[in-house]
Amino acid sequence: MTAIDVTSERPPAPPLSLVRARRWATDNLFGSLGNSALTLISVAILAYVAYQVLRFVFITADWEVVLDNRRLYFAGRFPDEEMWRIWMSLWYLSALTGASFRLWGRLTPLIAAASAAVAVLLFAFATDYAQPRLLLALGLLASGYLAAAVLSRWRRQLAGLVIVGWLLAFPITIVFIAGGAAVPLLAAAGAFVLGSYLVWRLTSGEPLPRRELAWLGALELVLMALIFIEPNVEGVDSRLWSGLVLNILIAIVASVLSFPLGVVLALGRTSGLPVVRVVCTVYIELIRGVPLITILFISWLVLPDFLPESLRDTDLVVRIMAAFTAFSAAYIAEIVRGGLQSIPRGQREAAQALGLGGVAVLVFVILPQAIRAVIPALTGHFISLFKDTSLVIVVGLTDILDVGRSVTAQREFIGRQKESLLFVALVFWLITFSISRVGQRLERRLGVGER
Amino acid sequence: MAAITAAKSPVAFWRNARFRRIAFQVVFALGVLVLLNFILERAFDLGFGYDFMGRRAGFGAEGKTIPDLSNPFDLQDYGANNSYRDAYVLGLLNTVRVAVIGIVLASIVGLIAGVARLSRNWLVSRLATAYVEVFRNTPLIVQLVFWYSAVFLQLPAISESISFFDVAFVSNRAAAIPSLSTDEGVNLFLAFALVGLAAGLAVRIWLGRRQERTGQQRYPGWTALAVFAGIAAVGFVISGLPVSVDIPERGERSYAGGLQMSPEFAALLVALVLYTGAFIAEVVRGSILAIPRGQTEAAAALGLNFFQRLNLVVLPQALRIMIPPLTNQYLNLTKNSSLAVAIAFPELVSVSRTIINQTGEAVSMVVLVMATYLTLSLTISLVMNTINWRLRSTPR
Numbered sequence: 001m002t003a004i005d006v007t008s009e010r011p012p013a014p015p016l017s018l019v020r021a022r023r024w025a026t027d028n029l030f031g032s033l034g035n036s037a038l039t040l041i042s043v044a045i046l047a048y049v050a051y052q053v054l055r056f057v058f059i060t061a062d063w064e065v066v067l068d069n070r071r072l073y074f075a076g077r078f079p080d081e082e083m084w085r086i087w088m089s090l091w092y093l094s095a096l097t098g099a100s101f102r103l104w105g106r107l108t109p110l111i112a113a114a115s116a117a118v119a120v121l122l123f124a125f126a127t128d129y130a131q132p133r134l135l136l137a138l139g140l141l142a143s144g145y146l147a148a149a150v151l152s153r154w155r156r157q158l159a160g161l162v163i164v165g166w167l168l169a170f171p172i173t174i175v176f177i178a179g180g181a182a183v184p185l186l187a188a189a190g191a192f193v194l195g196s197y198l199v200w201r202l203t204s205g206e207p208l209p210r211r212e213l214a215w216l217g218a219l220e221l222v223l224m225a226l227i228f229i230e231p232n233v234e235g236v237d238s239r240l241w242s243g244l245v246l247n248i249l250i251a252i253v254a255s256v257l258s259f260p261l262g263v264v265l266a267l268g269r270t271s272g273l274p275v276v277r278v279v280c281t282v283y284i285e286l287i288r289g290v291p292l293i294t295i296l297f298i299s300w301l302v303l304p305d306f307l308p309e310s311l312r313d314t315d316l317v318v319r320i321m322a323a324f325t326a327f328s329a330a331y332i333a334e335i336v337r338g339g340l341q342s343i344p345r346g347q348r349e350a351a352q353a354l355g356l357g358g359v360a361v362l363v364f365v366i367l368p369q370a371i372r373a374v375i376p377a378l379t380g381h382f383i384s385l386f387k388d389t390s391l392v393i394v395v396g397l398t399d400i401l402d403v404g405r406s407v408t409a410q411r412e413f414i415g416r417q418k419e420s421l422l423f424v425a426l427v428f429w430l431i432t433f434s435i436s437r438v439g440q441r442l443e444r445r446l447g448v449g450e451r
Numbered sequence: 452m453a454a455i456t457a458a459k460s461p462v463a464f465w466r467n468a469r470f471r472r473i474a475f476q477v478v479f480a481l482g483v484l485v486l487l488n489f490i491l492e493r494a495f496d497l498g499f500g501y502d503f504m505g506r507r508a509g510f511g512a513e514g515k516t517i518p519d520l521s522n523p524f525d526l527q528d529y530g531a532n533n534s535y536r537d538a539y540v541l542g543l544l545n546t547v548r549v550a551v552i553g554i555v556l557a558s559i560v561g562l563i564a565g566v567a568r569l570s571r572n573w574l575v576s577r578l579a580t581a582y583v584e585v586f587r588n589t590p591l592i593v594q595l596v597f598w599y600s601a602v603f604l605q606l607p608a609i610s611e612s613i614s615f616f617d618v619a620f621v622s623n624r625a626a627a628i629p630s631l632s633t634d635e636g637v638n639l640f641l642a643f644a645l646v647g648l649a650a651g652l653a654v655r656i657w658l659g660r661r662q663e664r665t666g667q668q669r670y671p672g673w674t675a676l677a678v679f680a681g682i683a684a685v686g687f688v689i690s691g692l693p694v695s696v697d698i699p700e701r702g703e704r705s706y707a708g709g710l711q712m713s714p715e716f717a718a719l720l721v722a723l724v725l726y727t728g729a730f731i732a733e734v735v736r737g738s739i740l741a742i743p744r745g746q747t748e749a750a751a752a753l754g755l756n757f758f759q760r761l762n763l764v765v766l767p768q769a770l771r772i773m774i775p776p777l778t779n780q781y782l783n784l785t786k787n788s789s790l791a792v793a794i795a796f797p798e799l800v801s802v803s804r805t806i807i808n809q810t811g812e813a814v815s816m817v818v819l820v821m822a823t824y825l826t827l828s829l830t831i832s833l834v835m836n837t838i839n840w841r842l843r844s845t846p847r
Contacts, residue, residue: 035572042574275476279483289828290821291786293800297820301813306493387590394792401593405600417601425589425597432588 056418065413066423071127072403073423076242085236086245087133089173094137096165098144103159104445118430170256177249179235187226193260194220200359238317242398244427246317251386254324261325262332263367269333270340280333287330292388299323300395320392328385335377339370379439383432390428400424494814501819503810504536535806542802543823549719549798550785550827556724557784558777561731568736579732586729592790594726599718599794606714609704618698620706626717627699630710636693643686651679715796719788727784734780738773739765771842778835782828789824799823 029039066073075083105111119138126134151158174182198216201208241249268280287295299319304312343366351365371378390401398406404424408417464470567579586594604623607613612622619628658671687694699706712720742765750764789800803816810816 029573038570038572038575042572042578046574046578273472273476273479275480279479286821286825289825291789291800291824293789293792294817294821294824297800297804297813297817301807302817305497305814306490383588387588390590390592391790393592394790401590401596404593405596408600415605417605418597421593421597421601425593428590428593429585429588433584436588 061419062416063419065407065416065420068413069403069407070125072243072407073400073427074244076246076398076403077240078236078242078245079240082236085176087137089176090137091140092172093169094140095144096162096169098141098146099148099158099162100166102145102148103155103162105441170252174253175233175235177236177241178238180230180233181235183233184227184230187223189257191220191223191227194223197359238315241317243403244400246392246397246399247386247389250317250321250324250389250392251382253321254328254385255382257325258328258332261329263336263371265329265333266336266340267362269337284330284333287327288334292327292391293394295323295327296320296391296395316395317397320395320397324385324389328381331381332378335374335381336370338377339372339374340366342373343369375443376439379436379442383435383439386435387428387432400427497814498812499814499818501815503812503815504539505534506810507534535810538802538806539799539819542797542799545796545798546785546788546827549716549723549788549791553720553723553727553784553788554781556720557727557731557780560724560728561780562735564728564732565735565739568732569739583729583732586725587733591722591726591787592793595718595722595790596793598722599714603714603718609701609706612701614701620699620701621717623714625706625711625713627706627711629696629698630708631694632697634691634693634695636690639690640683640686640693643690644683647679647682647686650682651675654678713796715791715794718794719791719796723784723787727780727787730780730783731777734773734776735769737776738769741772742768767842771839774835774839774842778832778839781831781835785827785831786824
């Protein structure tokens with residue numbers, strides 16, 4: 001009896017859960033006099049806040065203002081007959097998300113319960129018009145998941161397909177909503193990137209395989225043709241983009257476009273070419289030193305005077321998206337630079353010793369490791385970029401915050417600012433909080449910080 | 452052998468690495484110069500310059516019926532005859548004021564919340580976590596608009612203002628809190644206080660050295676504080692009690708005395724402090740967690756008590772880790788104060804927008820605002836870098 005049992009790994013569980021609860025309370029709440037006092041104060045604060053919140057939510061608040069204007073919050077002045085464009089994009093993304101979740105995620109009871117709760121909430125809140133469409137989106141989400149489960153045999157091929165789907169998601173969504181007018185811009189960006197790559201490869205002295213050259217050359221020609229041939233696809237005038245749709249569009253466009261730009265700036269700032277380094281450093285520090293609002297002001301008031309005649313009447317929304325992109329790129333550059341600095345010299349030297357050229361070393365050795373190392377910071381940046389999209393109210397665009405502010409001017413909703421603005425805050429909170437959770441998941445899957 | 456001869460064979464000059472480096476930089480520099488030249492030319496075509504700043508601004512009490520006496524830096528007190536330059540300086544002062552007060556208050560809130568999140572008390576740490584997650588994950592501008600139009604503007608009128616023990620009041624026109632007012636003897640008092648400070652520092656150094664030499668506890672900090680407080684108190688009496696507390700009084704349409712804040716200022720301050728405080732809480736938490744447990748345990752093993760451990764071992768190290776991210780938060784707070792343009796608080800950006808509306812000098816004003824913010828940012832960075840340098844760990 002006196003011998004100590006060294007084989008058992010954990011002490012035997014206490015017989016009663018009540019004992020455990022008491023011990024837990026002693027350990028965590030009433031350990032000492034000071035601790036007990038802190039607990040009592042916290043209970044008082046909690047009780048007060050809970051009472052006020054519950055009383056407001058269920059008794060004094062009048063949620064009519066939110067319910068009556070729910071379409072305005074989400075789509076603002078987006079025309080009814082064009083709403084299918086948003087739904088099509090949503091459906092496309094739902095199916096992709098479902099499949100990706102099966103391929104790379106894991107369905108825990110907690111995630112399932114939380115998603116179900118959000119789905120029920122969304123459904124209860126949606127208008128009669130939106131309800132069946134929302135159901136279809138949920139159905140597509142489930143079918144994507146099931147399809148990936150059924151086709152698990154061809155996991156590799158399916159994964160490739162889904163990745164291509166995600167890569168195409170950006171141009172597809174943009175063309176769905178903006179129509180053919182967006183094609184030349186997208187094509188010009190693509191042609192520029194691909195063209196620079198081709199010029200570099202062709203002059204660098206490394207042999208470029210014939211087949212690769214043919215493929216890339218053909219793609220480049222198609223992209224260049226698309227700059228001048230605007231496909232006759234109708235879209236929605238960007239002046240009508242408003243509500244939450246506008247916030248999401250600005251955030252997506254700015255994130256997608258600023259990422260490559262930020263990587264290039266980071267490479268420029270760390271490059272061995274002094275001229276490039278100085279220019280990139282000045283740009284990054286200039287943008288980071290001033291508030292976002294001043295950059296929005298430039299886009300709004302100053303930029304039109306500096307554009308060539310043909311571009312002078314570019315829509316404000318497009319100019320604001322450009323401002324967000326320019327702003328975000330500087331911050332991404334600093335994040336990526338941190339990642340670049342964390343890569344040991346040996347990696348580059350080893351890659352060069354293997355005979356890889358400059359671009360290949362970067363693309364296949366340095367950047368994948370550098371970007372993987374800074375995923376947490378990048379997630380944080382994209383979240384704050386999404387939060388920043390509300391700043392567009394200052395330049396007169398109608399985002400969800402502007403809707404939330406102006407609906408209380410309707411006669412029957414005067415004085416209902418609290419309800420309206422709290423709802424706006426809740427929408428933002430739900431979105432940013434879920435992005436941060438997805439980001440944490442991504443970190444764990446990619447094993448950030450485990451080496 | 453063949454490979455070596457191939458390597459020696461003359462390479463086309465455009466494949467020479469050195470040529471490529473130089474050529475690329477020349478082309479790049481030319482491109483940047485052409486762009487800069489175009490921008491400058493266009494800017495001067497548009498009449499870039501600051502001559503208009505001397506003109507009469509004429510913005511006084513626009514859109515407000517009751518003069519806002521509450522705000523010492525408000526546009527109304529400035530009178531309509533002042534120039535744009537004066538208005539701009541006023542905006543700058545307001546920005547600096549919000550930034551300084553905001554930085555101090557946000558640091559306090561952040562320190563409390565950050566330490567509370569690490570508390571062993573389950574309830575306290577959960578409460579702090581809830582605060583951080585709620586305020587960090589909603590946009591600042593939404594919070595700002597909420598505080599302004601859903602809280603401060605919905606308060607009762609001045610005649611029915613909410614009173615806190617009759618010494619502080621809030622209403623939809625202004626908030627008033629007690630302040631300190633000074634009489635003529637204040638300079639003498641300040642002189643005494645300075646002498647006290649110098650004496651206190653001297654005592655602190657002297658006793659500290661003795662303690663280090665002899666190993667006996669001399670309480671240098673407490674003694675120094677007592678010396679300072681004693682000299683300051685004597686000076687306070689000698690100079691004839693020059694500082695008194697000014698308690699605001701409520702009138703029918705305004706408050707008298709005390710420190711008064713406009714609802715715009717109050718909303719901006721509350722929003723900035725709560726938002727930045729949540730971020731600072733995370734900085735504080737991360738820095739304390741970064742101190743290895745062994746440090747505390749080693750200090751305990753040496754026989755240091757709780758406060759000595761915190762004061763001499765944990766906090767100095769945590770502070771060192773904290774400073775760079777804290778600098779970022781201070782810079783963010785300063786830049787974020789520009790969101791006040793959404794609630795029309797007359798700070799830098801808000802005033803500049805009005806000036807642009809009136810004069811149409813968008814290019815000049817935007818350049819000026821950006822230069823001002825860059826200067827502010829550099830100043831804060833400089834101060835924080837100096838502190839960082841002073842606190843740096845000595846290399847081992």
